[in-house]
Amino acid sequence: MIPAEQILPIDVQHIRSAFPILGRQVKGKPLVYLDNAATTQKPQAVIDALTNYYSGYNANIHRGIHTLAEEATAAYEATRDAVKDFINAPSREEIIFTRGTTESINLVAYTWGRANVQQGDEIIISAMEHHSNIVPWQILCEEKGAVLKVIPVNELGELEMDVYLSLLSEKTKLVSIVHVSNALGTINPVRQIIDAAHKTGAVVLVDGAQSTVHLHIDVQEMDCDFFACSAHKLYGPTGVGILYGKKDILESMPVFLGGGEMIKEVSFDKTTYNELPYKYEAGTPNIADVIAFKYALDFINATGKAAIAQYEHQLLEYGTGQLANIPGLHIIGRARHKASVISFVLDKVHPQDIGILLDNQGIAVRTGHHCAQPLMDCYKIPGTIRASFAMYNTFHEIDALVAGLNKAIKMLS
Amino acid sequence: MTDNSTIAGTEQEIVDEFSLFDSWDDKYEYIIDLGKRLPELAAEHKTDENRVRGCQSTVWLIANDREGKIFYEADSDSTIVKGLISMLIRVLSGHTADEIIEAKLDFIDRIGMRAHLAQTRSNGLVAMVKQMKNYALAYKLKNEVNDGYRSTETKSN
Numbered sequence: 001m002i003p004a005e006q007i008l009p010i011d012v013q014h015i016r017s018a019f020p021i022l023g024r025q026v027k028g029k030p031l032v033y034l035d036n037a038a039t040t041q042k043p044q045a046v047i048d049a050l051t052n053y054y055s056g057y058n059a060n061i062h063r064g065i066h067t068l069a070e071e072a073t074a075a076y077e078a079t080r081d082a083v084k085d086f087i088n089a090p091s092r093e094e095i096i097f098t099r100g101t102t103e104s105i106n107l108v109a110y111t112w113g114r115a116n117v118q119q120g121d122e123i124i125i126s127a128m129e130h131h132s133n134i135v136p137w138q139i140l141c142e143e144k145g146a147v148l149k150v151i152p153v154n155e156l157g158e159l160e161m162d163v164y165l166s167l168l169s170e171k172t173k174l175v176s177i178v179h180v181s182n183a184l185g186t187i188n189p190v191r192q193i194i195d196a197a198h199k200t201g202a203v204v205l206v207d208g209a210q211s212t213v214h215l216h217i218d219v220q221e222m223d224c225d226f227f228a229c230s231a232h233k234l235y236g237p238t239g240v241g242i243l244y245g246k247k248d249i250l251e252s253m254p255v256f257l258g259g260g261e262m263i264k265e266v267s268f269d270k271t272t273y274n275e276l277p278y279k280y281e282a283g284t285p286n287i288a289d290v291i292a293f294k295y296a297l298d299f300i301n302a303t304g305k306a307a308i309a310q311y312e313h314q315l316l317e318y319g320t321g322q323l324a325n326i327p328g329l330h331i332i333g334r335a336r337h338k339a340s341v342i343s344f345v346l347d348k349v350h351p352q353d354i355g356i357l358l359d360n361q362g363i364a365v366r367t368g369h370h371c372a373q374p375l376m377d378c379y380k381i382p383g384t385i386r387a388s389f390a391m392y393n394t395f396h397e398i399d400a401l402v403a404g405l406n407k408a409i410k411m412l413s
Numbered sequence: 414m415t416d417n418s419t420i421a422g423t424e425q426e427i428v429d430e431f432s433l434f435d436s437w438d439d440k441y442e443y444i445i446d447l448g449k450r451l452p453e454l455a456a457e458h459k460t461d462e463n464r465v466r467g468c469q470s471t472v473w474l475i476a477n478d479r480e481g482k483i484f485y486e487a488d489s490d491s492t493i494v495k496g497l498i499s500m501l502i503r504v505l506s507g508h509t510a511d512e513i514i515e516a517k518l519d520f521i522d523r524i525g526m527r528a529h530l531a532q533t534r535s536n537g538l539v540a541m542v543k544q545m546k547n548y549a550l551a552y553k554l555k556n557e558v559n560d561g562y563r564s565t566e567t568k569s570n
Contacts (some may be wrong), residue, residue, distance in 0.1 A: 349492075350470055350490050350492065350494075352470045352493070352494070353445075353491050353492050353493045356493055357493075360437050360441060382470075382471070382490070411438070411442055411445055412492055
């Protein structure tokens with residue numbers, strides 16, 4: 001990590017100019033895009049990479065010996081190296097391309113889970129998980145007769161760590177935990193969670209869908225066994241996910257999807273499987289989007305992750321302060337360590353009405369349960385309004401949000 | 414003058430009213446006002462059974478028939494949705510099952526609402542319309558079955 005005083009501030013206007021969509025109008029007003037936790041916008045370099053691939057060297061990878069196939073393969077594999085560096089994985093074989101975080105988690109549930117979880121075993125998740133880190137484990141538990149345990153969340157939106165420690169036992173086979181909550185912004189103490197789990201012999205999966213764009217990720221330092229994230233939340237294209245797994249675990253796991261690419265030799269008597277990471281990449285992958293993803297990572301690296309994190313934290317603090325001035329507004333999730341996500345509710349006003357009236361002013365926020373219904377049940381609310389900030393957002397846009405909210409509240413009261 | 418005795422007439426009336434507004438702010442203020450003025454549904458009707466599926470907000474809808482005509486009552490925890498329901502009720506309530514089943518309801522498009530609402534929210538509106546039409550269809554089928562019984566009884570007498 002770079003010391004704070006050595007971080008050069010980012011040039012937001014320069015960054016904004018790289019994202020063509022930010023120049024558009026919505027409902028006759030300049031777009032204010034504050035739904036970055038759902039998906040981030042894409043810089044021109046990513047968009048160009050997609051076009052360049054299809055217009056310049058579209059080919060199926062790994063098999064062909066012709067020039068196009070070699071160029072496409074090299075570009076595809078270059079992304080794997082970029083991802084390895086981005087999360088500091090020990091080797092490129094431990095980086096598996098999937099369709100997204102959801103598929104990454106399901107891959108672990110269907111392979112490692114089916115091989116290692118037995119009747120009476122326990123899987124620990126938390127009350128702030130996204131549905132995609134709940135449902136795969138429920139399916140597995142139902143099939144195996146295993147038990148799903150849930151770490152509760154306190155008033156501030158933080159995990160109750162003492163309860164977590166008390167849930168751990170020799171029955172615990174897996175802890176699958178979100179790094180940063182999409183609905184609350186809470187940054188969970190994953191290092192502490194992983195250390196405690198490892199002491200009981202449990203394996204840990206970290207859902208990094210929200211964290212990878214905001215935090216410095218080092219899977220070796222974190223010591224997680226699996227790490228999952230999505231390219232589209234990292235300024236990259238949709239349809240690309242990452243699953244990192246420790247090599248020995250990935251090697252011992254049964255295969256997931258069967259087909260081309262993941263095999264070594266096929267006969268009707270016996271099929272042998274390919275080496276890592278291809279063992280888990282059956283069929284023709286999402287070549288274009290994987291290739292373009294590297295340009296998103298390059299963009300983040302060139303801007304500087306520490307500088308981005310510092311700026312996003314300033315946006316979070318400014319936004320939290322400005323929103324707190326609105327009468328009747330309650331911020332849901334006031335954890336001490338938060339990423340740039342602000343979820344809130346308003347007295348006597350339905351989140352959807354706010355969402356519609358903000359959209360009418362060109363402001364994009366998310367309203368609803370954020371695919372975390374059990375968490376909403378904890379707070380006894382149907383949903384929240386969520387503003388989530390990215391490196392291209394400005395203080396001026398937060399002012400626009402506050403003005404937009406005041407106007408919407410006035411219209412509704 | 415428009416004819417509000419027919420569904421199409423009331424639809425035209427709403428389209429005419431909306432044409433007076435210059436901006437979407439004004440349109441929304443009008444819809445919000447309609448939402449606030451729609452009487453609240455009694456608590457006993459706010460059941461799971463009466464919930465309309467497919468909406469981001471919670472919508473309850475009930476229907477009653479009097480003298481061959483169907484009357485709707487509805488509620489929502491969202492004021493804007495309530496305003497939209499209020500317009501649907503104004504258009505459809507008090508008409509026969511056949512009239513409701515055949516209603517085009519193109520006023521939603523003509524006032525620009527369908528295009529203006531994001532697809533997910535627009536789907537909620539579609540779900541509401543579908544539910545209202547389903548009620549009409551159910552009444553129609555029920556009455557046809559009843560009519561069938563009556564005619565059988567007449568014969569056996």
